[in-house]
Amino acid sequence: MLFDFFAHGELPAPTLPIDEAERMLRSTFDIDATLEGLGSQQDQNFLVRGPGGEPLGVLKISNPVFSEPEIELQTLAGALVGERQPVRTPQVIASGWWHTSQGRLHARVISFVSGRTLTGSRYLSPAVVTRLGELSARVSLALADVEHPAATRVLQWDLRHADRVVETLLRDEPDAEVRDLVAAAASAAAAALGPLSAALPVQLGHWDVTDDNVLAPDSPGALPDAVIDFGDVCASWAVGELAVTVSSLLHHDGIGPFEALAAVRAFHALRPLSADEVDALWPLVVLRGAVLVLSGRQQVRLDEANTYAEDGMKREARIFEAAVSVPVPVMTAAIRSELGLSTAQTPTWPAGALVEFDGPVVTVDAGTTAPLNDEGAWLDGDTLERTAHAVLDSGAAAVVLPAWAPVLMGAPARTPIAPATVPTGATLWLARPTPLRAPHGAEIDRIAGALTATVGAASVRLRHAQVDASDDGMLPARVPIFVQLVHAAVDSARPGGTPDASSCRLPARVPPGEAAGWRSLIGDPAAALGIGSPAPAPAPSPDDALARRGAALAEVQEHYYADPPRIERGWRELLIDLDGRVYLDMVNNVAAVGHAHPRIAEAANHQLHLLNTNSRFHYGAIADYAERLAATLPDPLDTVFLVNSGSEAADLALRLAMAATGRSDIVAMREAYHGWTFASDAVSTSIADNPNALATRPAWVHTVDAANSYRGSRRGADAAAYGPEAAAHVRHLADEGVEIAGFICEAIAGNAGGIVLPDGYLAEVYAAVREVGGLAIADEVQVGLGRLGEWFWGFEQQGVVPDIVAVAKSLGAGFPLGAVVTTREIADRYRTQGYFFSSTGGSPLSSVIGSTVLEIIRDEHLQHNAQEVGARLKGRLEELGTRHPLVGTVHGAGLYLGLELVRDRETLEPATEETAAICERLRELGVIMQPTGDHQNVLKIKPPLCLSQGSADYFVDMLDRVLSTGW
Template sequence: MLFDYFAHVELPTPTLGLDEATALVRSEFGIDAMLTELGSQQDQNFLVHPVGAPEPLGVLKISNPVFTEPEIELQTLAGARVGERQPTVRTPHVVPGAEGWWQTSQGPLHARIISFVSGSTLTGSAYLAPAVVARMGELSARASLALADLDHPAAARTLQWDLRHAGRVIDTLLPLEPDLAVRERVAAVAHAARQALAPVADRLPRQLGHWDITDDNILAPDLPGALPDAIIDFGDVAASWAVGELAVTLSSVLHHDGATPLSTLPAIRAFHELRPLNTDEADALWPLVVLRGAVLVLSGRQQVRLDADNAYATDGLDREYRILEQAAAVPVAVMTRLIRHALGLPIDDSPRWGAAPLLDIDGPTVLLDAGTTAPLNDEGAWLDHDALDRAAQRALDGGAGAVLLPALSPVLTGAPLRTPTAPATIPTAATLWLAHETPLHVPEGATVDRDPTGVTITAGDASVRVTGAFDTDERMLPPRARIDVRLTAAGADVPAWLAPAVLPGWQGLVGDPAAAIGFPAPEQPGPPEAPAAPADADLLARRASVLADVQEHYYARPPRIERGWREHLIDTDGRVYLDMVNNVASVGHAHPRIAEAAGRQLRLLNTNSRFHYAAITEYAERLAATLPDELDTVFLVNSGSEAADLALRLAMAATGRTDIVAMREAYHGWTFASDAVSTSVADNPHALATRPSWVHTVAAANGYRGAHRGVEAARYAPEAVAHLRALAAGGAQIAGFICESWFGNAGGIALPDGYLAEVYAAVRELGGLAIADEVQVGFGRLGDWFWGFEQQGVVPDIVAVAKSIGAGHPLGAVVTTRAIAERYRTQGYFFSSTGGSPVSSVVGTTVLDIIADEALQENARVVGAHLKGRLEALGAQHPLVGTVHGAGLYLGLEFVRDRATLEPATTETAAICDRLLELGVIMQPTGDHQNVLKIKPPLCLTTASADFFVDMLDRVLTTGW
């Protein structure tokens, strides 16, 4: 007789003691092994590790006594079938000679040893990356495909986990649940899901399935970044609805850190790609996820009441309840529409108003744009919640009869800062301001429902809800008041605001109310608005088709950033990200003083530097004044690459030589000369092998992971000096030595004390010049020093600088002595069309003014010290943290897999950056091993933003990536 759950509601697991199980393994199977008990809800499992063996033999599974031998046989057969049909999926098998019935202290029990499958499960509630979720869906699909044509007499078994019987399980267990709040919540959620499932249930395809491909039964190899590739535990194999395989998998995603219903979409897409879902299955999927959650909650709580010592069942209660809550967090109809949208299946149209308009608007109309690129939001005005009302009142003052903020478009105005989840930035209601008191018309045949906050007018299958400060009895809309108008399917309950990602799901219930209130094509005063922006995916594809592949972008799935403000970057959905990597925008994004200065100068003059105008002289004087007195002559260019290139040519011209010495693991630029001295293999894997003959290198003076560490790092300088002298003795005529004065590309590592003093002295002794590359670290970023070389107590012969000095404008400079500059005439003349143009010069001067006026160097010192202290504290909690480099707001957080060997955590660092993006933080890796977070935000970073960054990083390191 096959097992029928409804005849055996109670399923207490076997509870053999460890000693008895160990003895039985020895006596029955002839295996001398150490056993470790594992968790299970209905069977009893032990890890079997033979004495002296390097790894476990497998898992001893003692089946629940209610299961029959044919059912156990089916489990073995199903595991073998998946392994055969899907060779990329690892599955267990029964160890030969290790299966049979035991006579135990609890009566006859069936036992077998299932082969050991190496790796780690996804058990627990750590974060699951989209790639992992997608692989879970793929594994579910592969098992479904492999088992689709398998038949067996035991396939007809009835299990509580069979989602065909979820309603019966709920009906059986719900009256037994003692907690009234839990009982009522489960009943309400399950009722809605059963109603949604009923129309398609009889049409759903059936087949044999695993039905437990969850985070507990999926394994990944124990390698960094490895995706799951194994399925274990075929104990629930039976015949049921095929789509239930995926529903079970999805449910196990929902309790993980940060998971929402949307987190399951990668798994749904991956399943559908291998084993396409028909429309009935797509419609059944989310109701089954909800029902799975309800069964988990009721069954888990029942199991704990029956078996109070079952730690596995007890530990799962909170996770199971979170699964149910997340499954029910979005209405089934909304999630079903999102699933159809994700799979490209047909979806219902948005509701439309088919009756006569509700308003007659007197006068011209204006649409209010509050999106990311709207001028309304310039200069940080988006932080002001009242900006919309003021803009509307201005339009009414200008003669508009009505102003409308459209529904269902992202609104940046009033958007929150520092949000670990994408905020709801899309209003489901249009907001209306009227110049005159206006009656609200009720179309013939429509129904009207009034309440203290507004009026709902329903015509056919659509309703318009009008709310605001007006008299609902008189139905007169007052002038200049803010009124919300929402169009929904009749009877639908829709949130006031939606996150952009869920909008496609809700559009089956909410529509654009503009036509319902008689809003005609708007009259836009002033210049026309920019054309509608193309879809982000289309724009990214267009970028890929027109730009060279090597001109990469951050992230595989980048947000579309169209606005910045101070230390924030903002995408087209109105999400505000914290920018912790953008040292180019030194004084903050979109600084109004820079915009005003550049705009004013553009209205006056912009030409090349050969013309005579004041701006270039004034800027060069200001720039030179920040440097030691002897560095008094300035060349202006457009970028750091050009600055480094020119610095090298200056050294060659001044000395009449061509040999250059550079420090390894550094990046200096992309021009011919600056690229030649760049030796970072992260930027160019062939950098060292392809250096021209005139470039020589010294070891990277990395006191953390280089050849000399800690106090031994003092050896780098004398070794570099010895190498320089050996080069000279071998015939090299050294023109110059180029080095970042603070080891920026490696992650903000300070050079050993005295390093530059010794090396600069040796270079000069040999007839060369000292070049300081300050492109990344100069201009106050280090806090205690305006220039990086100041920390070393030296004065270089040539300084190359860019990035920060233009705050995003293309501006670079080389500063040297008059004598060195004059020698450049041996190479001809120097000219840069836009280097030092009037606009560039004015921008450069304004940047210096802002740094001084807003005390940004001091801010870098104070906030940077706070940030570094908090980052260092992470090291006490998270072994992945190797160390924190840097000073001020040029920091590097280095991740290692082992603090003794310093094995770089490259894969983990990339994944951490991706996870931080989801949490609202822009971050990228650096260094030759790409295992260092390059923390170099705008100098206006606040303590609150620094704390948010560390809090999010702590969350990632705690909950996974």
């Protein structure tokens, strides 16, 4: 007889002692092995290890209620999936009935499938979520045509019976709150599913392709490629395979209903869903969650020693909570939109305007690029209100903030999830009290704080504390009235059902990724206000800026991230995309004093109204700036060349050394990057920027070992030898007849990951270089201008004074500006190379901006901020290393830090793939971060100098979360 859940109900798992199971293995299967218990809800599982401890397979002792045909069906399904699809599956090695102390039990030894499961609630990347959808589809395809006598078994996991399972389990659920919540959600889901059920195709399926039952190879970044545990095989609705997979994602860190859509998209690409299956999917997810919650709680009550079931209770509760957190119609519309299918008709207003205006109506733009958000005004909660009142004061009859356009105003500054920035209704301000008109056929409902007008299937709700029955339908003046257009029959009294317009439970704003789903329930009230067409506004066109960039720019001109956010605004250490998502910028040392600094904007605006021309003209700004810049450097560095970039600065510094010495050979440190011009690229030896950097060096470039005390040839205290060795090499080159023009080096190896040079290194090497007639060049492009906190210039940390300093990036705070500062004597010798000029380097505009940057660093104490915030930040990063083995060390100083990630602290094997994945995960959590170093395993931490302590803490908190929950 086949198993029927409704005839049995309670299924306590077998509890055969390990020693008895080991004896039975030897006596019945001739397998001499040791066993380790594995979790299971209804069967009993053991890991089988051979004499040497190697895993041989899994011993599965089936629950005695399952018949032999059912067990044969499980074996068949596993074999067919492995044969028909590129999916690894376990195969049966030995099988038979055992007579045990607990009675007659069926035992199977199933081949060991190597890899790691996704068990637990750690983060799953979009690639993993996608792969789960693919595996679910492949299993469905492999079993679609299989028929078997045991396929009609009735399991509690068969979603065709979910409503009955819930009803059965609810009878014994002792918690009234759980009972009511689950009953309401299941009832609503079953009602949505009812009209679709007859059209849903039925086939054999696994019905448990979940995070617990897929395996990925044990290598970084490997995606799941194996499916195990075919214990729930039976016939059911085919779409249930996907519903089960999707539900299993919902307890993982960072994954909610909308993040799970990647699995739906992947399933549909391999095994297309019918329209009915699409509409049935989310009701089935809700029902799956309800069954999981009730069955898990029942299993714990039945089998208090079953820790597997007990551990699962919290996960199952999170699955259910996530499944019902978004109304079924909203998720169904979102799924349809994701798959490119037509969605439910957005409600429209069929009658005349509810309000008549006696003057102009002004629409306000509060999006990311709107001027009203300038200078951080979006952080001020009163900005929108003040703007509306100013427009009303100028003569407008009304001001409207439209529905469905992303709004930056009110967006949180730091958030680990995409915030709700898309208003689902319009906000209306009136210049004077205005009556609410009742178009023909409209019903007006007045309740405290709201007015609702209904015509046919559409309702418009106007909401504000001053809108109530005592106003006799008058809408108040100069207060924000929130206006939504919804389906009149919306009913959200049931969790998991549709929101209720009359109870104000519709969200006022939703995240951009959820907007397409919510528009199935909520329309645009513009027509009801008399300021728009009755027809629904078209969905926004996809943003094609990235595609156009790729088509117009050279491919080698790269951008951060494969799928980057479109950043259109910055403020201090924050970056903001078009949807109003705010990111913490932890990599941008170009914007040294902070994004969109108002003093820079004001200075640039003023100068552009006066003059901007090439630097050969005579004007005061260039002299002012050159004097100020030179004053920050020690004597005898007093003569300035102005250029446009760090590459140009490094290039010019090299040419100065060559001209001043009459020589052409340069010594550079390996693993360094100095620029992309011919000369600066020639001395750049970082293979991260150019894989052939060392092999393609011209003959005039000579290199010394990278002075990396962490992973270089000399480590720890032994790193003190780098300086003497480099000096000896310089002298050796001279002895060999090489006439050295100069030595170029960063005080902190930037692209290598913020590596601090050993104490005394530059003093040792500079002395040798000067001894053989060369000049010392300091590349300060990355770390100059106070970034190191304790020192304004990086070379000061080494207690030296170079002959030539190249600097850029921070000089212009995002404006193209670079400089070379040297002595008058060296500068004058450049005349042997002809004349020098830079059309825009040192132009009136660049000079004024450069001076303003120096003033801001001084006036806002940004060097001190770099020292204080940087020290605390470094300390917190170092603390992460005490808890997370992946953290190797923390390089750098001030606000130029590098967190090096390694797989092994002894071998220092670089965690390259992990670093890339961590950067992607940080972006999802609202932090912009990128890898650096020759192994691309260092987080380059170089934020704007105005970084607040709160932002620094947020970065570490999010990094801690990633290291704790996965990437």
